[in-house]
Amino acid sequence: MLISEAIAQTAAPAASASSGLMSMLPLVLMFVVLYFVMIRPQMKRQKETRAMLEALTKGDEVVTQGGIIGKITKLGDAFVSIEVANGVELQLQRAAIIQVLPKGTYK
Numbered sequence: 001m002l003i004s005e006a007i008a009q010t011a012a013p014a015a016s017a018s019s020g021l022m023s024m025l026p027l028v029l030m031f032v033v034l035y036f037v038m039i040r041p042q043m044k045r046q047k048e049t050r051a052m053l054e055a056l057t058k059g060d061e062v063v064t065q066g067g068i069i070g071k072i073t074k075l076g077d078a079f080v081s082i083e084v085a086n087g088v089e090l091q092l093q094r095a096a097i098i099q100v101l102p103k104g105t106y107k
Contacts, residue, residue, distance in 0.1 A: 053094050056080065061101040064092060069106050 056062070060072045062082060070082030073089060081091050 052100060053097065061106040062097045063099040063101060064096045065098055071106060
């Protein structure tokens with residue numbers, strides 16, 4: 001009688017540990033899916049944007065966050081001057097540039 005009670009007591013914690021692990025499995029699975037669906041693509045876009053901003057050169061035709069299209073005339077570490085019309089230049093932060101257009105798009 002005492003032996004069967006002892007076996008029953010030692011078997012219960014093992015079942016409890018495996019059920020605790022199984023209850024954590026959906027949470028871990030959700031984090032893995034979140035990483036591949038949201039976090040990883042966002043990091044890739046940030047890396048591409050950083051590479052695009054570092055590769056800017058004088059004469060590139062760009063689009064700003066405000067939708068202004070112009071040609072780069074001066075480059076600095078943090079600022080860029082773009083010509084939007086003949087004799088009209090705007091000074092912007094590099095981060096305000098969202099796209100580099102193909103050559104000849106802006107005349």
